[in-house]
Amino acid sequence: MTQTLRSTLLLLLCTVLIHFSTKAQTWEVYDYDLQLKSRLVYQSIALLSDAVKIGKNENGLFLLSSDYKPAVQLEGKEVYQFLEPWILMKGEKGIGAYHEYGQKVLNLEFDEIQTYYNFLLARKGNEYWVYQRGKGTTNYLGELDEAKISKVGQIISRKGNSYFLPLSSNPDRPFEKLEDNDGEYILAKTKDGYGLVNVEGNLVLDPVIDELQHTKGNFYYGFDEGQYVLIEGDLVQANIRYNSYHKITYQDGLMLEYIHGKLRRVMEGDGILLDAVGMTEVIRIDQDLYNVRFRDGKLGLLGIKGWLVNPTDSLEKIENGSEGYFPARKKGQYGFVNREGKWLIKPTYDLSLNYSEQIAAIKSGLYWGAIDNYGKVILNPEWEEIKAFQGGFGVGKKENRFYLFSKDGNQLTPGGFNKICRIDNGYFLVENDQKVGLLDPNGKQVLSTEYEYLKRERGNWVIARKNNKSGLIDEKGETLLPFDYEEILIDNANRQILVRGSYQPIVVVEPETQGRKRKRGN
Numbered sequence: 001m002t003q004t005l006r007s008t009l010l011l012l013l014c015t016v017l018i019h020f021s022t023k024a025q026t027w028e029v030y031d032y033d034l035q036l037k038s039r040l041v042y043q044s045i046a047l048l049s050d051a052v053k054i055g056k057n058e059n060g061l062f063l064l065s066s067d068y069k070p071a072v073q074l075e076g077k078e079v080y081q082f083l084e085p086w087i088l089m090k091g092e093k094g095i096g097a098y099h100e101y102g103q104k105v106l107n108l109e110f111d112e113i114q115t116y117y118n119f120l121l122a123r124k125g126n127e128y129w130v131y132q133r134g135k136g137t138t139n140y141l142g143e144l145d146e147a148k149i150s151k152v153g154q155i156i157s158r159k160g161n162s163y164f165l166p167l168s169s170n171p172d173r174p175f176e177k178l179e180d181n182d183g184e185y186i187l188a189k190t191k192d193g194y195g196l197v198n199v200e201g202n203l204v205l206d207p208v209i210d211e212l213q214h215t216k217g218n219f220y221y222g223f224d225e226g227q228y229v230l231i232e233g234d235l236v237q238a239n240i241r242y243n244s245y246h247k248i249t250y251q252d253g254l255m256l257e258y259i260h261g262k263l264r265r266v267m268e269g270d271g272i273l274l275d276a277v278g279m280t281e282v283i284r285i286d287q288d289l290y291n292v293r294f295r296d297g298k299l300g301l302l303g304i305k306g307w308l309v310n311p312t313d314s315l316e317k318i319e320n321g322s323e324g325y326f327p328a329r330k331k332g333q334y335g336f337v338n339r340e341g342k343w344l345i346k347p348t349y350d351l352s353l354n355y356s357e358q359i360a361a362i363k364s365g366l367y368w369g370a371i372d373n374y375g376k377v378i379l380n381p382e383w384e385e386i387k388a389f390q391g392g393f394g395v396g397k398k399e400n401r402f403y404l405f406s407k408d409g410n411q412l413t414p415g416g417f418n419k420i421c422r423i424d425n426g427y428f429l430v431e432n433d434q435k436v437g438l439l440d441p442n443g444k445q446v447l448s449t450e451y452e453y454l455k456r457e458r459g460n461w462v463i464a465r466k467n468n469k470s471g472l473i474d475e476k477g478e479t480l481l482p483f484d485y486e487e488i489l490i491d492n493a494n495r496q497i498l499v500r501g502s503y504q505p506i507v508v509v510e511p512e513t514q515g516r517k518r519k520r521g522n
Contacts (some may be wrong), residue, residue: 008405025486029068030497034480036495037496040068045500046114048082048495052100061089063102072102083115087262094124100144105131106138112147117131121149130155130166141166150180152199152216168201175207181214194222194239196231205231205238219269221250223493228257231272231483242271253283266302270484274302283454284300301326312341323355325373336360347374359407370394370409378409391426393443404428404443427456438462446475458489472497 027040036103040054044067053064054074060081064069075096076089085100085494089108093295094200096108097120106129128141141147147157160175165186175427178197184196188207197208209229212222218233219241228248230241247258248267255267265273267283274292282291288304292311300311300383301318304331309318309326317329318337325336325344335347335357345352351363358373362381369381385397389407401416403487413420419431426441430449437492438456447454453465460475464483471483477501481488487500 006083020104023348026501027068028499028501030481030499032495033496034497038067042068045489045498047077047491048087050101052082052084052087053491054079054087063098065089068248068498073100074098075104084234086113086115086120086278088115094425097122105133116149116153117504118153120372121147121155123147128157148180150178150186151182152180152184152186154186154197154199156180156186160258164196165201177303179214182216183220183233183479185211185218185238186222187214187220187419193224194240196233197232198235201236204234204236215250215255216253217269221248221255223467224253230255230267230271241269242267251285254282254290255285256282269303273304285317286320290387293320302450307339309337309452312337315341319353319354323373325350325355325360327354331339334362344373353388356390357392357407359389359394361386361388368396370396372407378407390422391441395420395422402430404439406443413439413445418448423456425456427453434476440475442485447473458492461490463488463490465499470499472499 004501017119019374025043027042027045029038029040029436029450030034031037034162036342039111039259042057045053045055046052051288053068053211055062055064055068057070061074061076063074065071074089076091078090079087080090080095081088083301085431087098087453089096089098089102091108091269092109094109095113096110097102097106097113106120109123110122112123118133122129122131125139126143126145128144128147128326129138130141131138141157145158145160150156154165155167156178157166163178163302164174165173165178179187181187184199185204188195188197188203193207194209196205197204198204198229209222212220212231218229220233222229225245227245229243232239232241244257249256253493255266255410256263257267263279263282264275264277265272272344279292280295283291285291290302291299293299294311297505298311298313299315299318300307301309315328315330321327324338327334328337328347330347331349334349334352335343336352337346338344349362349364353361355373359370361368361370364381364481365412367381368383369377370379370386371377379396383396383398387395393404396405401418402420403416404412404420417430423429428439430437430439432449435449436451436454436455437445438447447462451464452468455463457463461480462473462475464471466483469483469486470485473480474478474480479501485499485501489498491498
């Protein structure tokens with residue numbers, strides 16, 4: 001992975017591990033008019049969010065004010081994680097926590113801390129504590145085999161074979177199982193059966209159902225007293241949305257009901273999605289998308305609101321489409337059909353992908369090409385890969401080089417690049433020989449591949465790195481701040497630019513008239 005792509009990925013991480021320099025550095029602060037406003041002496045500065053800035057000086061780590069003055073000193077050697085609004089600090093004895101406003105809430109002595117918006121779950125060995133910000137208290141939960149924060153914000157703990165909800169109104173009530181899922185309710189099991197628990201930790205479905213499992217959203221599929229049930233969670237009282245004594249199967253996100261042994265209904269979380277006679281097969285091809293085949297050989301594409309492609313003859317497969325075109329297969333070859341199941345593009349390709357901006361990638365043999373919405377070939381099938389069109393341009397790969405091309409098949413980058421990466425506002429980062437450049441939204445190269453790192457900022461500013469030095473340039477390559485710096489940070493919240501120089505502050509020792517020595521930093 002190149003330095004450019006690695007840096008781009010690091011910007012997307014929700015957790016931050018920060019190592020601070022051990023030597024003091026001089027930072028200059030500029031306003032958006034590129035006027036020098038002040039100088040700072042910090043070993044390191046990190047902008048964790050618009051509101052959270054951390055600096056390290058000879059006295060330790062500090063939360064900084066908007067003008068970068070030390071506001072709150074933080075204990076510990078480093079920032080372990082920043083999970084807004086919590087700052088986890090790492091020290092000699094373990095991990096502790098601060099709120100982003102500067103309040104220390106957990107000492108630096110824990111092995112692990114799990115975060116939620118308004119509370120923390122901390123572990124030391126097999127002992128657990130919970131800090132609740134609304135109450136401002138830290139409570140001991142005891143020795144546990146495990147504990148975790150569920151998606152709904154309840155703590156699920158286990159001791160031996162029993163599970164508990166320590167934040168609920170009945171924290172000592174044992175369960176045989178407490179199961180987290182993608183819905184807003186916890187699946188609970190006792191000796192009497194299955195039930196549901198809401199975000200407050202209260203039962204909204206008494207645990208009396210023989211079998212129950214989560215399907216999607218807030219829907220659950222179950223079996224009780226000889227009948228199948230579909231249940232929807234509710235904050236006060238869960239609802240049975242559908243029940244039947246006929247067999248309902250559930251597998252791979254697909255529920256089917258059989259009447260007298262014959263497939264009759266495709267089920268959704270809240271009831272019947274399709275009731276039709278003569279179905280022989282239903283295949284789930286994607287979330288809420290099904291190929292439905294009938295005894296007369298017809299095949300249709302069923303979505304959450306009904307038919308996306310009406311059942312039609314002789315199709316082997318229909319895939320999810322876009323722009324009114326649906327990839328479909330007949331006799332092993334792909335083309336495109338419309339919502340009525342009529343061919344828009346005849347099946348002549350080994351594979352076809354979705355249309356994007358009226359262009360679709362198609363595969364013939366080993367290679368990819370591209371066609372327009374009339375089936376006209378705009379790129380011959382000689383490409384190793386073709387990515388979907390965005391903003392009027394596509395990206396193709398040939399002989400391990402990437403090229404940008406327009407909707408009429410024109411190659412805008414004749415020589416190609418080792419890599420082309422779409423970034424914000426239609427721009428492209430391009431790379432050759434581990435050096436990066438920039439293409440504008442029209443595909444024109446505005447910065448040549450001579451930089452070690454590029455990052456677009458507000459307006460037409462670009463943070464660039466060349467010869468191991470950072471500078472600020474515009475998209476024409478004009479220098480705004482020279483390539484003299486070790487690091488450049490943009491503080492958009494305060495409309496300021498921070499640059500870290502490569503030189504150390506000089507300490508001058510002068511004699512005092514009273515016989516004492518005074519230190520002064522220049």
